[in-house]
Amino acid sequence: MKNILEVKDLKVSFHTYAGEVQAVRGVSFDLKKGEVLAIVGESGCGKSVTSQTIMRLIPSPPSVIKGGSILFDDNKIDLLQLTLKEMESIRGSEIGMIFQDPMTSLNPTMTIGKQITEGLIKHQGLTKEKAIQQAVELLEMVGIPHPENRIKQYPHEFSGGMRQRVMIAISLACRPKLLIADEPTTALDVTIQAQIIDLLKELQQKTGTSIIMITHNLGVVAEIAQRVAVMYAGKIVEQGTIDDVFYRSQHPYTKGLLQSVLRLDDDEKGKLVPIEGMPPDLLAPPVGCAFAARCPHALNICLKEEPKNKVIQGEHSAACWLMDERAKKAGIL
Structure with a gap:
């Protein structure tokens, strides 16, 4: 290999x-x-x-x-x-990266959706609507319930384990x-x-x-x-x-x-x-x-x-x- x-x-x-x-x-x-x-x-x-x-x-x-x-x-x-x-x-x-502490790695002033779609728009040239749709799919893939609602929330509204799942979603976007x-x-x-x-x-x-x-x-x-x-x-x-x-x-x-x-x-x-x-x-x-x-x-x-x-x-x-x-x-x- x-x-x-x-x-x-x-x-x-x-x-x-x-x-x-x-x-x-x-x-x-x-x-x-x-x-x-x-x-x-x-x-x-x-x-x-x-x-x-x-x-x-x-x-x-x-x-x-x-x-x-x-x-x-x-x-x-x-x-x-x-x-x-x-x-x-x-x-x-x-190359993606999952950092040690998701609370300090995620931007507290930006919604989870904004932080996931940023890379999709920049690297894949998706429209905002397509990027949001893919971000919802990513959150669902990493096991976050009700992703359509959670995508509008901020990092402090997530538990430690959920924040780490968000970091994984961002890194795999x-x-x-x-x-x-x-x-x-x-x-x-x-x-x-x-x-x-x-x-x-x-x-x-x-x-x-x-x-x-x-x-x-x-x-x-x-x-x-x-x-x-x-x-x-x-x-x-x-x-x-x-x-x-x-x-x-x-x-x-x-x-x-x-x-x-x-x-x-x-x-x-x-x-x-x-x-x-x-x-x-x-x-x-x-x-x-x-x-x-x-x-x-x-x-x-x-x-x-x-x-x-x-x-x-x-x-x-x-x-x-x-x-x-x-x-x-x-x-x-």
Whole structure:
């Protein structure tokens, strides 16, 4: 299956009063057509910066894209080489995005109908009447009752779950080829989270849209994604299929994430195993492996030299010195 997106060696920094924060440090991944890829990791690992860079939404200054490429669609258009005006024609029409907090993402002074029809009129050239008709259909598609009446209301008249459904309707209005969902279930209760995930799965199956799911919720990942990329300190440290990452994980950080999730089938019910320590300061990233200071299996070389990404099998790969043949021969792990 062809790739709809190829991110290669992406590097993004932010210039602050304290110095240069290296938020994204050489991220590479691809997304196939019709696939759901989840990007997971702790807060501050660079997930949202990566997604916003794909959309070209990070403000410059203070941000600066230091290198890499983002190739989109069959024509392999490098999104980083487009002007902002050229990017505007792609953003919303071919690439949609669901943001973390719908209350701050939706305009409180505009009706829901106005916010949905805006993109339809701009990108698809529909008349106002046709756009309103399509907006009603979109609200009905995402499960909002009485859409003919709700379309005239404002964001504050909707619940949190309903606002998130509106955000999904806006992002899917122009039938984009790629949808980026940046923690779409944040601040929603568990029942509403399940409804939103079920809705995304259903819509993805109907439309065939490729999805990048940004989250730190491993339960959401298991429910919706086919492949997972694990980020730590601005880098992808492991990626593979759901089964690869959940059942055959190789990187100590991935194992730590999985152990820190409460499991109902665990013998020691209610007991969590935390990852000790704190993520590194990206104002001055460590010379070697960024996870070495927190890793229970760290070797001397981990502190001195950065590990290269190693293919384990098929699409499964990890960047860890424990994958090195010399470590295996020495019987480490």
